[in-house]
Amino acid sequence: MIWNAENIITLSFAILALGSAIMMITRRNPITSALYLIVNFFSISGVYLMLRSQFVAIIQILVYAGAIMVLFLFVIMLLNLSGEKKMMETFSYKKISAIILGLMLFASLGITAFFAFFGKYKTMNPNAEIMGTIQSVGKELYTTYSFPFELVSFVLLAAIVGAIVLAQKKFE
């Protein structure tokens, strides 16, 4: 590994992601956990940015940190969990299945990392470097996929109209 600025920044983002993830699962207060999860999302998006995937990085922040986390916080606040008791309910089968699933995820990630360090995928695919940029995504979107792109606007419009129809306070 070469110790240039790029790698050091990537590494610090990675360490930040790891640290915040550990902090997230060890906190007893659900809101603190959620806030650590936001830190985690931001640092992962930093890693994406260093891997030259600007588009994925921005989507990560917009969708996960922006939308999904707000939803999480709302749910936590609305449910109004009394302290930490409900979060900490221990069921043995839950723990066992969590451990099995965690190990499976760790194994698959470990195999990928192993091949990344020692296998044939040591260098970045030259195509990958342009694939993740906003420019290339936008170019595809506005040329090849312009028709479905326009159609999606109808879906969004229908969803907005539907949300107003169903949720507006006085609808007469």
Added chain:
Amino acid sequence: MINSLDFANSIPLLIIGGAGLVVMLLETIFPKSQKGTSETLIFYFSLAAIVAAITFSFGDLTKNFIIYNKFIRVNTLTSVLNIVLLTGIFITVLSSKNYLQQEKINHGEYYSLLMFSLFGMMLMGQANDLIVVFVGLELMSICFYVLAGFMRRKVESNESAIKYFLLGAFLTGFLLLGIAFIYGYTGSTNYTAITDVHPQKDTFYLLGLTLVFIAFIFKTGSFPLQMWIPDVYQGAPTVVTGMMSSVGKTAAFGALISFFSIFALNNIPMVVAMVAILTMLYGNVVALVQSNIKRLLAYSSIAHAGYIMVGFLSINSFSIRAVLFYLVSYILMQSGAFIIISMVEEKTGDNTSKNTLESYKGLGKTNPMLSLLMTIFLFSLAGIPPFAGFWGKYYIFLSAIQVNYLWVAIIGILLSLVGVYYYIKVILYMWFYEPVGETTIAYRSDFSYTAAVISVIGLFAFGVYPDLILRYLRNII
């Protein structure tokens, strides 16, 4: 790149998509005090747009193009499907006006959502790319979720919307994952490109096809994934139920025809046969014990999905014609029956007695015209000869016999005989029982009558002279 030729060949799509937007604008143009004017204007505008789109669809019948950068197909099959869907929505719009006024939910958004869902359904039929199928299906489904919950004051309506939304969103994940697997194997989502690849049997490719098929099973309400149908159909506003159960299913089956023929799914007849038989069995048997007319027709619509599924045993030009003929007759008789239900629906505050079979007792004495129309729809649903429903079943089972699946046809015919019982039960209630309590058929809605009469004329004409439809279907493949 999109050029002007693309627009010229997709006029029905453009009309319906544009009409949805214009309807929304019309709603806002008038001040609140003139709500009646704007609703009337929107009603007539929607009807005019649909009639225009039907006219242009007839012009597209002989075309065979792939347009919009290979995303959309225009050929005989898609044009016939468009005409069928447009006719179904035409009947729905016609029958909605009085029902909406009566239930005090007469908002312009209803019509624009109806237009948007129609746009999505037409896209599903015309799609030449799995992305367009997905977007069309989502557009249709989102509008359906909202329309199902359109009666916001009613708990049942909200229940129906949330159930449909949660299950629908879950099954959308299946569809998307299936498309992802197909993309991973063939390197494209485009039908043209996929048929060029000539995909071989590969685990992940087959997994993708299976997942997409599962999503379609859900949307058509076939056996393993039919549990949402009764609850959703019961709670939704009656005119919306009629639309979802007839036009929505037709759109899903229309997309399924393309999916089966593009991916050459002729090698899974046992799977399709099992799905079809279990769907027919479940729908017909459970419908026997229903006491709510909307639930009864919901289960009967499950049974009809089973009959249509028989046509997918082997996709060839004959079975495609059979399925399309069935869809034409099904859309007329199912939406027609729901129009009558929406007219009979009592306006008492008592929700428990609403739509029960009891309220049909003696309808023949209090309102013979309505009962006559309902009787015709039920006869057609049961498959009794002078009406189009009979020919639909005839061609469907004939297509099964042609590919040597006689036993499926025999089981189907036996199960449809079971179905005759519960249709006849409603007819008996109407004509041979005395009215119970005070039956107040309080309103005469001319537009709903017109819609029902149009459906009856169609059923009778196509039943006596099926060649009226078949002549348009000859050019398919």
